Amino acid sequence: MRRILVANRGEVALRIIRACRELSIETVAIYSEADRTALHTTQADEAVCVGPAPAEQSYLHMQNILAAALICGADGVHPGYGFLSENALFAEMCAAHGLVFIGPSSQHLELLGDKARAKAVMEEAGVPVIPGSGVISSRTDLVETAAELGYPVLLKARSGGGGKGMRLAQDRTELLRVFDTARAEARASFQDDAVYLEKCLLGARHIEVQLLADNYGNVVHVGERECSLQHRYQKLLEECPAPQISAELRARLGAAALQGARAVNYRGAGTMEFLVDPAGNFYFVEMNPRLQVEHPVTELVYGVDLVKEQIRLAAGEPLRYSQAMLSPRGHAIECRINAEAVAPGSRPIPGVVEKLIVPGGPGVRWDSHIYQGYSVPPFYDALLGKLIAWGEDRQEALRCMERALQELVIEGVQTSLAFHRAVLRDERFRAGSYSTDFVRQWLAESEIVG
Amino acid sequence: MDFEQIKALIQLVDSSGITEFELEGGDLRLRIRKASTPAQPPAAVPPGAQLEPVAAPMVGTFYRSPAPDAPPFVQEGDAVSPGQVLCVIEAMKMMNEIEAELSGVVRQILVADGQPVEYGQVLMLIERRA
Numbered sequence: 103m104r105r106i107l108v109a110n111r112g113e114v115a116l117r118i119i120r121a122c123r124e125l126s127i128e129t130v131a132i133y134s135e136a137d138r139t140a141l142h143t144t145q146a147d148e149a150v151c152v153g154p155a156p157a158e159q160s161y162l163h164m165q166n167i168l169a170a171a172l173i174c175g176a177d178g179v180h181p182g183y184g185f186l187s188e189n190a191l192f193a194e195m196c197a198a199h200g201l202v203f204i205g206p207s208s209q210h211l212e213l214l215g216d217k218a219r220a221k222a223v224m225e226e227a228g229v230p231v232i233p234g235s236g237v238i239s240s241r242t243d244l245v246e247t248a249a250e251l252g253y254p255v256l257l258k259a260r261s262g263g264g265g266k267g268m269r270l271a272q273d274r275t276e277l278l279r280v281f282d283t284a285r286a287e288a289r290a291s292f293q294d295d296a297v298y299l300e301k302c303l304l305g306a307r308h309i310e311v312q313l314l315a316d317n318y319g320n321v322v323h324v325g326e327r328e329c330s331l332q333h334r335y336q337k338l339l340e341e342c343p344a345p346q347i348s349a350e351l352r353a354r355l356g357a358a359a360l361q362g363a364r365a366v367n368y369r370g371a372g373t374m375e376f377l378v379d380p381a382g383n384f385y386f387v388e389m390n391p392r393l394q395v396e397h398p399v400t401e402l403v404y405g406v407d408l409v410k411e412q413i414r415l416a417a418g419e420p421l422r423y424s425q426a427m428l429s430p431r432g433h434a435i436e437c438r439i440n441a442e443a444v445a446p447g448s449r450p451i452p453g454v455v456e457k458l459i460v461p462g463g464p465g466v467r468w469d470s471h472i473y474q475g476y477s478v479p480p481f482y483d484a485l486l487g488k489l490i491a492w493g494e495d496r497q498e499a500l501r502c503m504e505r506a507l508q509e510l511v512i513e514g515v516q517t518s519l520a521f522h523r524a525v526l527r528d529e530r531f532r533a534g535s536y537s538t539d540f541v542r543q544w545l546a547e548s549e550i551v552g
Numbered sequence: 553m554d555f556e557q558i559k560a561l562i563q564l565v566d567s568s569g570i571t572e573f574e575l576e577g578g579d580l581r582l583r584i585r586k587a588s589t590p591a592q593p594p595a596a597v598p599p600g601a602q603l604e605p606v607a608a609p610m611v612g613t614f615y616r617s618p619a620p621d622a623p624p625f626v627q628e629g630d631a632v633s634p635g636q637v638l639c640v641i642e643a644m645k646m647m648n649e650i651e652a653e654l655s656g657v658v659r660q661i662l663v664a665d666g667q668p669v670e671y672g673q674v675l676m677l678i679e680r681r682a
Contacts, residue, residue: 135671135672150611150670150671151611151670151671151672151673152611152670152671153671154671154672160671165610165611165643165644166610166611166643166671167611168644169610169611169612169643169644170611170670172644173611173612173613173668174668199644
């Protein structure tokens with residue numbers, strides 16, 4: 103591959119441009135009118151404006167993006183995460199125009215994008231799945247299925263992702279109340295209002311396994327990530343490896359992830375998400391057929407550049423790693439710094455970054471597209487940057503992250519920094535035993551963190 | 553041939569009506585081509601005229617005519633009315649006709665035939681006429 107069009111914006115577009123530059127691959131950025139002065143626009147070798155600010159007319163506009171790729175002579179398209187990264191039609195259109203889509207095939211995206219079908223395939227392959235239903239056909243079906251599963255239940259969108267169209271219901275009344283809003287949200291976000299039910303596991307942890315697979319049937323896992331620290335189903339902090347899990351459970355998770363990837367003949371980089379209950383039982387939730395936001399923690403601990411590997415695999419190179427070559431060293435933590443305070447009812451507020459001081463020193467990595475004077479556009483997600491810290495063990499990684507969070511200054515916009523600093527001081531978090539309920543409980547206990 | 557001679561030749565070609573000059577002899581091959589000048593000077597814009605930009609509504613390749621051997625849709629100085637085709641933008645093998653949205657006179661065509669254009673790029677300037 104000689105020239106890659108980066109079909110994304112923000113920190114992930116920069117991440118891909120950096121990988122390409124190190125691989126001596128030229129880059130073509132796309133940008134919306136709101137991102138004319140964005141770093142990805144100015145850092146790429148070439149940049150093409152593909153539409154006005156709203157994502158549907160720019161970063162999701164397949165025709166303009168493909169036209170830009172063809173006109174600029176790109177031979178590959180990297181979709182990053184979000185936007186078109188899981189769009190089967192886009193992957194197919196790329197292939198039809200002789201462009202390498204850096205991800206799995208459109209068939210994979212279609213299968214894994216249908217969360218209910220993906221679960222059925224995994225179950226058939228012997229991977230434990232969360233008890234749940236097929237697509238809900240009516241309110242009667244909804245209530246009857248929920249009673250069978252037992253409350254609390256989780257209502258999820260078939261084509262969902264990023265927590266959209268997802269609702270928790272403690273009882274029948276609440277379930278009936280959230281049914282319509284969840285469907286409306288799913289329709290608005292994914293043009294598909296089909297929803298299904300899942301049993302809600304109390305005290306469960308969200309642990310995912312990173313996978314790499316080539317086009318020749320070779321697949322390895324690159325360890326797990328702990329992603330339980332979430333607010334409204336949005337991850338705020340991730341760790342690698344997951345703290346407080348036994349070597350035996352870790353091995354079983356890795357084996358199940360490989361089993362799942364083989365069952366769908368997976369290609370490229372992907373992630374199997376599991377929920378792990380307090381007894382150590384785990385269940386497949388979904389497979390993300392793309393690069394994950396939190397990939398840097400794995401990179402630091404395993405010494406693998408996941409973006410470069412993705413590009414190599416998409417170019418048809420065989421996997422460069424065997425399972426035995428992949429062993430973890432140390433511990434890494436990532437804080438997602440958002441333009442939003444973590445508090446009940448908080449919303450991202452656009453603004454201008456008036457002052458920015460970026461942390462550095464041993465073990466610190468800052469993946470971000472912001473700069474002093476950067477105006478946070480209201481059209482896209484609220485991620486300002488990812489602060490990642492590495493240490494020889496979890497204790498050292500925690501200390502490193504604490505001091506990096508102290509060094510980081512972002513003024514002019516609201517941020518989640520106060521929340522992250524407070525979580526790093528929390529005893530339960532430091533002990534490493536926290537579940538997906540942590541942030542909700544923590545917010546209920548503490549005063550509003552601004 | 554030395555530097556001074558080449559310089560003299562360039563000046564000679566420059567002051568003449570020749571647009572391209574080629575000289576070959578022995579192991580020397582020299583070609584002098586004049587920088588292309590617009591075929592016609594931009595149509596005069598009366599002072600106080602209101603120029604409206606025509607922006608590309610999509611990413612693609614700009615064409616001034618419907619086919620390589622066909623005459624252009626419009627020339628500088630042409631009067632246009634709403635709905636009249638000004639140019640096409642080819643995107644994904646689809647020819648998208650770009651129409652005038654107002655009545656006026658084409659004052660300037662800013663993109664050369666066959667050039668790629670990005671979203672929002674100004675293609676032409678049209679002087680609005682009531």
